[in-house]
Amino acid sequence: MSNKAPRGVRLAIALAGRRNAGKSSLINALTGQMTAIVSDTPGTTTDPVAKHYELLPLGPVTFHDTAGLDDTGELGQLRMSATRKVLNRSDVAVVVVGEEGVTDHERGIIETIRGLSIPIIVAFNKSDLRTPSSEELAAVRAEGAPCLVVSAQNGSGVDALKQAIIDAAPLEFRQERRLVGDLVSEGDWVVCVVPIDLAAPKGRLILPQVQVLRDLLDSDAVAVTVKEREIEAVLAGMGRRPALVITDSQVVMSVAADVPEDIPLTTFSTLFARHKGDLRRLVRGADAIDSLKDGDTVLIGEACSHHNVADDIGRVKIPRWISQYTGRDLRFEVYAGHDFPDDLERFSLVIHCGACMLNRTEMLRRMAECERRGLPVTNYGVAISKVQGVLGRVISPFPELGDSAT
Structure with missing residues (x-):
């Protein structure tokens, strides 16, 4: 309906x-x-x-x-x-x-x-x-x-x-814009890694996972959904090589260690970076993490408003991982829902969520406004993969990136 x-x-x-x-x-x-x-x-x-x-x-x-x-x-x-x-x-x-x-x-x-x-x-x-x-x-x-x-x-x-x-x-x-269907063929097996933690909604999956699963079914692929602790056993027992593994970004490092290098791997958030925004620009924006300095302010952009939970991905985990990776004393500010600050110039980087609750027009407009102000922008999944050291592998399944996926 x-x-x-x-x-x-x-x-x-x-x-x-x-x-x-x-x-x-x-x-x-x-x-x-x-x-x-x-x-x-x-x-x-x-x-x-x-x-x-x-x-x-x-x-x-x-x-x-x-x-x-x-x-x-x-x-x-x-x-x-x-x-x-x-x-x-x-x-x-x-x-x-x-x-x-x-x-x-x-x-x-x-x-x-x-x-x-x-x-x-x-x-x-x-x-x-x-x-x-x-x-x-x-x-x-x-x-x-x-x-x-x-x-x-x-x-x-x-x-x-x-x-x-x-x-x-x-x-x-x-014209139908695919999330993942253009990366797989009919009959392919795809493993989706879905952690169930405190942030997971009770009794259901989060929207990016649901939409990816639906797109896989529409593509007549076989979607196998597991938790991160089960990935090794599932791969060993499948009896065939999956065409793709898609994981939640929060466990990408451990999943990357468990998935053989010859099996393509990406994240739900990276798929949405391409679906709702411009993946090439968001990957390029992640490079700005290396240039952050003490005292810089990073904007965390959330497309939906939700009650904060312990170890919240945007408010706790990403700030912690970015600070650990850079070793810098950074400030982080969160803007949720349709709010987006007018004074973007005071930020050094924008890390945006996967934008599952925004249409592509609004996400591209946000990116364009950041670009107009000279402000680099990336998204949750790309940023996490960057600081976890697996970004090259996570973006390698996307042929449109060409030499960027290295």
Whole structure:
């Protein structure tokens, strides 16, 4: 069911525009449900509202209703800031134009979205009250933005808007992006090493493990799941050489010692580094660990918020391993969920989680912002493999890295 799909695999669609342009009504029309509160009073939507929906053939998507970008006052500034955060993690943006037509507000919104490199669609809403002139439509299209005339009130143009969203979706949402399926063949055996410790969720596996297992099954491979203490016995008793071993990063050093060198080995987090980000850049970012100095601050980026546990991977283990590896007196700061600091310049390195709860657009945007500020970025699995001395082996299964996988 679409409401069970992980947040990180959904296409995120933001509706942005001025107050009272009909954004909430349009989301209701798109989803066929009363998702957002509708009122003639400007500013009814105060906080972003998310609605999950199945938009075929894309699959699960999330529509985000946002506060008007012409809001006023101190509270209005906070609402607009929340809207911009939604835009930062969106894959497609629909600029909703109301009865007043395209004004400087809409032009500013379009410019903001263009700056984020997000595909834009302009929807002239309320066509039941006012039909935009051919000159207005031509002016928008001349700037390269598809525009449609719709009415949330009577439903005209809504199906066309859905199709425009499908057409604007990034290629990865229209073409299947594999996690591990391109590294194995039908009938291959793959061993997945899954530690069960205090950090493991009770009664279930963590999302990266679940998604990798599903991708292996979709590839008609045979997935054998074991704990790290059982890996030697399982390999000895399989009677065949596995095509790949995938391990949790926290036990990569011990697993690497137990898995013969001629068997390809990687980690769940490294697979996600490639799936959600840019593996080559994240591997390159790990080199910055060698350049850390006393007093440097390292940002630990977590895509989800969770209760801290003893020996937490991002808050305890990685800081300890990095400090031991470098021998430096370092500071570590954790930013969780969708929070990401504006003052990135004060950090010397970003170590990001596997981003299973982010879509690829948001992860790539975070990486691009770090690169723009001259800040190296890597991820949990890559960083752990680096300081454990097994990074070359962990990235060797990925042919696209070429000479980097040495």
